Amino acid sequence: MLKPLKEYICDSCGQLIQKPEQGEVIWKVTYKKPYLNYDYKIVHMRRVDNPCSMGDYDCNTNLKDFVDQYILHPYAVNLQEYMDTMRRLTVPYYEEARQYLKNPFKTMRHFENDFADEMIPWAEFFKMVIEVNED
């Protein structure tokens, strides 16, 4: 199980980002005013030798700064997409649940089998699953 708000699945290579400091948010910006953000990805912090680089993105910042900067002012083309990224960074267990949202049965089984002993805020969790599936 991913550590809530600590571990993430990289949108580029699909591997684990083990600490928030090892990840960054990258996104693109529209060419015309008002300059708006879109195509957000959470990826391993890019370095010259990082094989999971996503190619050309306009902006990048670390995970914490992204939340601080954009939580009140999204400047987003698509709020749905923005909310997905913001939830990943601020809602406990969302990153875990997100992997299973397309298959609720699998979600139940996954959580029953692997996390029976964990303290899961079930009501919050299922409210979120329903919300996201309604999007």
Ligand SMILES: [Zn+2]
């Ligand atoms: Zn990666």
